[in-house]
Amino acid sequence: MYGTGEPVIQTFGLTKNFKSKLxxxxxxxxxxxxxxxxxxxxxxxxxxxxxxxxxxxxxxxxGYAKILNAKVPGELSKVLPKIGVVTESPAFYPYLTGExxxxxxxxxxxxxxxxxVKDTLSKVNLLGVxxxxxxxxxxxxxxxxxxxxxxNDPEVLILDEPTNGLDPQGMYEIKSIIKDLNREGVTIFLSxxxxxxxxxxxxxxxxxHRGKLIAEGSVNELxxxxxxxxxMASPKELVLNVLKDNSIVKGFTEDGDKFLVYVDKENIxxxxxxxxxxxxxxxxxxxVRSTLEDFFIxxxxxxxxxxxxxxxxx
Amino acid sequence: MLSIELYKxxxxxxxxxxxxxxxxxxxVLIIVAKSGANLExxxxxxxxxxxxPLINAYFVMGFTLTIGMPFLLxxxxxxxxxxxxxxxxxxxxxxxxxxRIGGRKRIFIAKVTVNxxxxxxxxxxxxxxxxxxxxxxFGTEAKTFISPLxxxxxxxxxxxxxLPAYFYSCxxxxxxxxxxxxxxxxxxxxxxxxxxxxSTVILLNVLSNIQRIRPFLFTSYLDIWSKAWSDxxxxxxxxxASVILLLYSLGFVILAYLIFAKKDIAC
Numbered sequence: 001m002y003g004t005g006e007p008v009i010q011t012f013g014l015t016k017n018f019k020s021k022l023x024x025x026x027x028x029x030x031x032x033x034x035x036x037x038x039x040x041x042x043x044x045x046x047x048x049x050x051x052x053x054x055x056x057x058x059x060x061x062x063g064y065a066k067i068l069n070a071k072v073p074g075e076l077s078k079v080l081p082k083i084g085v086v087t088e089s090p091a092f093y094p095y096l097t098g099e100x101x102x103x104x105x106x107x108x109x110x111x112x113x114x115x116x117v118k119d120t121l122s123k124v125n126l127l128g129v130x131x132x133x134x135x136x137x138x139x140x141x142x143x144x145x146x147x148x149x150x151x152n153d154p155e156v157l158i159l160d161e162p163t164n165g166l167d168p169q170g171m172y173e174i175k176s177i178i179k180d181l182n183r184e185g186v187t188i189f190l191s192x193x194x195x196x197x198x199x200x201x202x203x204x205x206x207x208x209h210r211g212k213l214i215a216e217g218s219v220n221e222l223x224x225x226x227x228x229x230x231x232m233a234s235p236k237e238l239v240l241n242v243l244k245d246n247s248i249v250k251g252f253t254e255d256g257d258k259f260l261v262y263v264d265k266e267n268i269x270x271x272x273x274x275x276x277x278x279x280x281x282x283x284x285x286x287x288v289r290s291t292l293e294d295f296f297i298x299x300x301x302x303x304x305x306x307x308x309x310x311x312x313x314x
Numbered sequence: 315m316l317s318i319e320l321y322k323x324x325x326x327x328x329x330x331x332x333x334x335x336x337x338x339x340x341x342v343l344i345i346v347a348k349s350g351a352n353l354e355x356x357x358x359x360x361x362x363x364x365x366x367p368l369i370n371a372y373f374v375m376g377f378t379l380t381i382g383m384p385f386l387l388x389x390x391x392x393x394x395x396x397x398x399x400x401x402x403x404x405x406x407x408x409x410x411x412x413x414r415i416g417g418r419k420r421i422f423i424a425k426v427t428v429n430x431x432x433x434x435x436x437x438x439x440x441x442x443x444x445x446x447x448x449x450x451x452f453g454t455e456a457k458t459f460i461s462p463l464x465x466x467x468x469x470x471x472x473x474x475x476x477l478p479a480y481f482y483s484c485x486x487x488x489x490x491x492x493x494x495x496x497x498x499x500x501x502x503x504x505x506x507x508x509x510x511x512x513s514t515v516i517l518l519n520v521l522s523n524i525q526r527i528r529p530f531l532f533t534s535y536l537d538i539w540s541k542a543w544s545d546x547x548x549x550x551x552x553x554x555a556s557v558i559l560l561l562y563s564l565g566f567v568i569l570a571y572l573i574f575a576k577k578d579i580a581c
Contacts, residue, residue: 055413057579077416085413091406091581095325104318108415148414 006033008156008187009054013063016049016211023049025211026063031189031204036182038202039191040296046211047191048088051160054189055085068156081109084149084186088160090141094134098126098144101133102151109152120147123177138165146174150181157181159190163197175201199292209300222295229268231259232284233275242278246271260288315420319398319428328397329432332390336440339382340447343374348451370455374448375441375476379483379539382440387483388490389512394432395494396507398425404503406581418575426495426567433491437484478552479542485556486536490515492563496570499577532562 009031016024024046031037041047052058054065056073065072070079092101099121106117121127124143136144142165149157162178163171179201182188192198198205205222207215215222227250233239239259243252248271250262263271268285275282323329347369402408411421448454490511497510518533528534535555541548 052580056416057409057412059576059578080414080416083413087409087413089406091410093322093325093407094405095327096322100325104322105410105414108315108318145410148410 007031007066008033008035009037009065009067009158009189011050011054011063011065014050014053014060014065015062016046016053016058017061023211024053024060024208027208027211027213028063029206029213029216031187033187034182034185034203036178036188036190036201036203038198038205038292039189039208040193040195040198040205040292041191041208042193042300045193045208047193047208048160049211050208051087051158051191054158055087081152082155084152084154084157086142086145086149086157086159086162088164090145090148092133092141092144092148095132097132098129098136098140098147101144102147105148106151111151116151120151123147123150125173139167139170142166142174143170146177150177154186156187156189159188161192162190163192163194171197195292195296202292205292207296207299215295215299219292222290222292227262227264228288228290229261229263229271230284230286230288231261231275231282232257233259233280233282235280238278238280239275242271242275242280246274315415315424316427319424320431323394323398323428323432326397326401329394332393332436333439335386335390336378336382336436337443339386339440340374340378340444343377343381343444344447344451347374369448370452371445371448372454372476374452375444376479376543378440378444379479383483383486383537383539385512387437387440387487388515389508390436391433391487391491392494392508392511393504394436395429395491395511396498396501396504398429398432399495399498400501400504400507403499403501403579403581409579409581412579419571422571422574426570429491429495430488433487434484437480437487441480474547475542478547479539482539482542482552482556485559486539489532489536489559489563489566492566492570496566496573499570499574532559535559 007030009029011027011029014024014027015022027046027050029037029039039047039050049058053060054067054072056076059073067076068079068082070076092098093104096104099117102117102121106113111117118127121129124147126140126143126147129140131140133141133144142162146159146162149159157178159178163174166174175197178188178190182201190198190202199219202219204218205216206213231239231252234257236257243249243259243261248263248267250264252259252261261271265287268287272282272285402411408421412418415421493514494507494511497514498507501507501510515533515536518531522528522531522534535558538552538555538559541552
């Protein structure tokens, strides 16, 4: 599924001050129907604060948000039955089992079917677990939170660090569930600071840094080819002669018989010509696709010189 | 939502501690009475009266209030309130509750209602336990209660004295419960709620020694239940005090709601 143009979540100049600390500043983002929107940022960047404002837990100092056209927080109750949520550090009643916890919320949500509760628990591999919530591991807590989020067949899922504390198998399972749900038409808004985990499933990305949204766009827009190539060539001495003191080469590293060369996309063919003219046998010159991590570091790094890329930075 | 709140409350063992506490109060009272402790009172005429033959279920039931109302029962009530409200904040479950169910007003009303129910149940339980254990150990023959202030055995009736005493005790405890609701929405731990609630009562009690402000402090009316043992019973005074206590309770709850409705849930 991919965003179809109808906004599902929108924020308009959302700002939150905690006494003297500005946690979120003038944040405006849009999540479209069918998106898997990854909300990225370092710890403390303002992701959870933004999500808490979206869910009516924190009141914005300025600005407002809309979810499924309901203004938050005033009209949030009307649309909550259509939303599933996994909050940061999920909290349930510690003196009850996971199933008892889920049954409480099922009743409150008007879900009468016992089967529904059991099916949801089964989906997250918690069916038959008799432990009280206080005895749950972090991974089990995350999975129970996801079960609660799925209990009411939501149209929108808001997930704050959903794979937090999960082992690789647990992460894989959660990602599979998210992708399946999105295929069924559920719009997903998820925050994470683990970029590799969202790169493969996100359709759109927003990057928050020090409370400000500094980039937003589709993953394809953000992750362009270019500015790095893997070069396989010999002899090494001649290759080094060409790469050193070359105005089009921004830098390079050696990795065995390969070189990772930093060069602008439009200069790749020129570099190839120079190598061949110098007598170098070029076996391969492969553009390296940026990862979300590269992009993230490039725009949030303190000594950032790479913001003028073909990216929609804000 | 009300039934869910009750279910959640009765799944917390801390709630049972308050009920066990009231049993313990009665048991200790019975042990003291059975131990042959000096239960003689000297009358103004100089003669003494041995209370032991007069002790019965009614005595135990009345004396439980005398012993429990100044501190223990308000403590139990404040503990239950903090379990209903503050515990949800400290454990973060209020966050899950709000993002799944929504409607702060709805949640608040359900919690306040359950708080009133549990306060009533605690007092009812204390009355039943004290009467039952009193009947078991001392029988129910004479409906007699000896006021600690006026240690003369007076025949009391169930309808005119015992029920009103428990009824006005309930109003006093509802005021304590409402005060605890106010503190619980601003506290970060159950202990903090307890401390704030009981400190408020103690400090205002001290302040009530200033005669000019005494009529305006709710703590001046927290002993009205004991007037149900007076002869004649000052009904007008009791009712006026009840209205003042209930107005205070309403004020505490409204203020608590205003704070809760605007509170940032950052947990």
